[in-house]
Amino acid sequence: MIQRAAQSAYETATAEENIAENKYDTLSLEASYLATGQARRMEEIRQARSAYLQLTLRDYDPERGIQVSNLVWLEDEDGRRQWLFLGPEAAGLKIGEGDGLVTVITPRSPLGQQLLGKVEEDELDLVVGNGRQVLAIISVR
Numbered sequence: 001m002i003q004r005a006a007q008s009a010y011e012t013a014t015a016e017e018n019i020a021e022n023k024y025d026t027l028s029l030e031a032s033y034l035a036t037g038q039a040r041r042m043e044e045i046r047q048a049r050s051a052y053l054q055l056t057l058r059d060y061d062p063e064r065g066i067q068v069s070n071l072v073w074l075e076d077e078d079g080r081r082q083w084l085f086l087g088p089e090a091a092g093l094k095i096g097e098g099d100g101l102v103t104v105i106t107p108r109s110p111l112g113q114q115l116l117g118k119v120e121e122d123e124l125d126l127v128v129g130n131g132r133q134v135l136a137i138i139s140v141r
Contacts, residue, residue, distance in 0.1 A: 048089035055088055060140040065117035068107060072115060073139040074124075081138065086112055111135075 057069045066072060068086050075081045083102040085095075091112075093104040105112045114124045115137075124135045 044089075051088040052090075062119050065119050066115045066137075066140055071102065071141040072137060074135045075138050076136075077134050084111075084115075086115060 055069055058067060060066070060070050066086060068088055070086050072084045072086060073081060074084060083100075085102050085104050087104045087106060089106060090104050091106045091109060095102045095104070105115075107113060107116055111124070111126060114126065118124065118137055120137055120140055122137050124137070126133045126135065
């Protein structure tokens, strides 16, 4: 779908009837920006897919702590809990819904960096905006 959209935007950008007639006629320029962005996104998706196809899922090992491919259950100071999957790519992807919602994060994020090597019952101290947030690791799978 993204590939078709990128191709369509490219065709719009290069179509003879869309050549700018004056400096205010920006349809072709806008379409070329769109095509470039869509092509970049398509490449990101390809890379993420490749990373997940090569990913070896590992069981949680308390001796090694949290690693890429672990599912982590966190709780904040207000008792709100969330599931996070520490993956190699696709940060921000949400899978499931309600209490079963899992958000993908990567080791490149501040939270992902702090999770690496931690074990159940450890706490994380994150700087969020102008404040701090403490998260407890409830469970790891």
